[in-house]
Amino acid sequence: MWVCAVALGQVGNEVPPPLRPLTDRLLAIARAMDERALGIDAPPFSFYVGYNIWDDELVNSSRTGEDGGLAGIEDLINRTRPLGRRVLWDVHVGDKPKTVREWSVFFDHWRALLARLQSQMRAVVLEENGHDHGMLRALGAFSFPTPKVFFFVLCPLQPLTCGPSFILKNPESYRRLSFLLSRYQLIPSMRGCEGGVFARC
Amino acid sequence: MLDADRLREGGRPNPGHATYSNMIHRHADVVTISGYTNALQAWQGSNKEHAFPQGQIFMLPNTTWGQPTFWVIQMIADSFRPRVLQLDPDWQTYGDGCKVDVVAVSSEDGASLVLRAANWDESAATLVRVVFHDSLKKQQPTAVSVLLLQGTSGDPLEENDPGMPHRVSPQNRTELFHAASQTLTLPALSYVVVTFEWAPRSEQAVEDWKYAVVALACVAAAVWGTYALAAAYTPPLLDNHQ
Numbered sequence: 402m403w404v405c406a407v408a409l410g411q412v413g414n415e416v417p418p419p420l421r422p423l424t425d426r427l428l429a430i431a432r433a434m435d436e437r438a439l440g441i442d443a444p445p446f447s448f449y450v451g452y453n454i455w456d457d458e459l460v461n462s463s464r465t466g467e468d469g470g471l472a473g474i475e476d477l478i479n480r481t482r483p484l485g486r487r488v489l490w491d492v493h494v495g496d497k498p499k500t501v502r503e504w505s506v507f508f509d510h511w512r513a514l515l516a517r518l519q520s521q522m523r524a525v526v527l528e529e530n531g532h533d534h535g536m537l538r539a540l541g542a543f544s545f546p547t548p549k550v551f552f553f554v555l556c557p558l559q560p561l562t563c564g565p566s567f568i569l570k571n572p573e574s575y576r577r578l579s580f581l582l583s584r585y586q587l588i589p590s591m592r593g594c595e596g597g598v599f600a601r602c
Numbered sequence: 603m604l605d606a607d608r609l610r611e612g613g614r615p616n617p618g619h620a621t622y623s624n625m626i627h628r629h630a631d632v633v634t635i636s637g638y639t640n641a642l643q644a645w646q647g648s649n650k651e652h653a654f655p656q657g658q659i660f661m662l663p664n665t666t667w668g669q670p671t672f673w674v675i676q677m678i679a680d681s682f683r684p685r686v687l688q689l690d691p692d693w694q695t696y697g698d699g700c701k702v703d704v705v706a707v708s709s710e711d712g713a714s715l716v717l718r719a720a721n722w723d724e725s726a727a728t729l730v731r732v733v734f735h736d737s738l739k740k741q742q743p744t745a746v747s748v749l750l751l752q753g754t755s756g757d758p759l760e761e762n763d764p765g766m767p768h769r770v771s772p773q774n775r776t777e778l779f780h781a782a783s784q785t786l787t788l789p790a791l792s793y794v795v796v797t798f799e800w801a802p803r804s805e806q807a808v809e810d811w812k813y814a815v816v817a818l819a820c821v822a823a824a825v826w827g828t829y830a831l832a833a834a835y836t837p838p839l840l841d842n843h844q
Contacts, residue, residue, distance in 0.1 A: 489634065494617060501617045501625050501703075508629040515632065526626070526636035531617055531656050531671075534643075535759040536770065536791055538656065539670035539751070540722040541621025541703055 410434075411449040411527075415493065420473040423450060424480050431484055449525060450477070451490040455497055459510040478520045485521045495530025501541060620674050620720035620793045624705035627686045638675055645764060660762075667767030670760070673751050677772055677795045681716045681749075683707035702728050702788060717796045721788040724758055730786040732779075745799040750775040752792040 412427045427450055434446040458470050481488045492511075494504055508524070515522055531538045619638060626636045643657025658672040668676070687706040701723040708715045721728050749772045753760040762769050778787045779796055788794050 492633075494622070494636075501621045504617060504622070505625045505629070508625075508632060512629070512632045523632055523634045525634055528639045529617065529619070529622060529636055530639055531619065531622075532654060533759070534656055534658065534660075534669040534671050535757075535761045536670050536753045537722065537758040538618055539620060539674045540791065540793055541618030541701075541720045 447487040449491040456507040493528035621703040743798040
């Protein structure tokens with residue numbers, strides 16, 4: 402006979418500050434789940450909580466208010482300390498900071514914070530975002546920019562379509578075009594090209 | 603050829619999975635789970651998905667196939683080892699001109715060691731010299747296997763499409779590790795997983811292994827730069843079982 406048991410639950414996804422209501426809800430859920438687990442002789446439940454902390458919040462809190470920023474994070478960690486390792490902060494990677502090195506620094510700061518507060522809480526990354534799926538995303542570098550404006554391509558060989566012949570709203574097409582243009586030296590540099598690409602095909 | 607440094611300035615930088623995974627391994631004491639997003643994505647399904655095209659497995663009504671990120675995930679999963687070995691000095695490639703990141707993991711008894719290396723340099727291969735700890739030198743590996751993931755065109759954006767779903771997929775390339783010189787070649791834009799196996803060890807040897815560490819030094823970051831993997835007596839960094 403197969404017995405399946407769910408032992409992890411998420412209390413909100415990317416729930417922003419203030420954190421005090423989230424902490425209250427987490428503690429109430431944990432209390433109820435523990436009572437239920439005892440009743441059916443099941444292992445205790447673990448919980449994912451939290452929002453996307455930016456590194457500057459761990460070092461020099463950029464948020465203000467009684468429940469925001471480092472103070473709010475510390476409050477949640479302190480109040481959930483009795484749950485030990487059963488509380489896991491869900492950090493979503495990819496948007497800010499940007500690079501692997503910056504994320505490494507972030508987790509160094511996270512480790513230091515937990516040590517300072519003598520907490521057994523750990524982190525999980527339930528979203529490792531990268532905005533791409535090709536070789537660079539696979540290996541470790543950088544993704545292309547998502548175009549913020551329209552990109553115009555002139556095609557003098559096609560008189561009927563001379564002028565802004567088509568508009569690339571599609572990032573996939575834009576990335577393909579960018580690669581081709583830069584490969585064939587049609588654009589000397591792609592640096593700072595988020596403002597637009599003006600080229601001849 | 604595009605250069606990642608130009609993208610760094612003009613583009614939107616994002617973590618690449620192989621290097622990110624290496625970093626997370628080095629933080630396994632405080633990060634217990636890390637999940638790539640997203641798992642599935644329809645091929646050219648909608649504009650919304652195009653704006654966020656980060657799926658690892660793409661699908662059409664009649665087929666599914668893995669993207670390069672999918673294969674990296676598979677190579678990591680297939681080479682799982684519970685111990686993460688400490689790097690000394692701490693491996694910081696970014697900003698130093700290095701475009702290689704390596705993590706070393708081992709079995710509990712040290713009879714199996716895996717190196718996972720990402721080289722995201724778009725034009726230059728890199729040589730890595732592997733220097734085993736003294737206790738390992740006494741006994742040559744009984745088996746070495748090398749799995750390579752590399753694009754076919756040099757396009758840093760290369761992907762797999764329905765017409766060629768296995769264009770970018772792992773290949774056995776044992777010749778990339780040259781046993782006589784103990785050097786490993788990391789081709790441009792590649793991910794390499796090397797597995798070294800030793801014969802089963804005595805209890806004393808296992809105890810010795812617990813104090814072995816793989817140290818990595820970036821000797822030179824130029825084209826065909828050489829990296830050395832050395833070893834010293836230092837406690838292992840992390841237990842991946844946490």
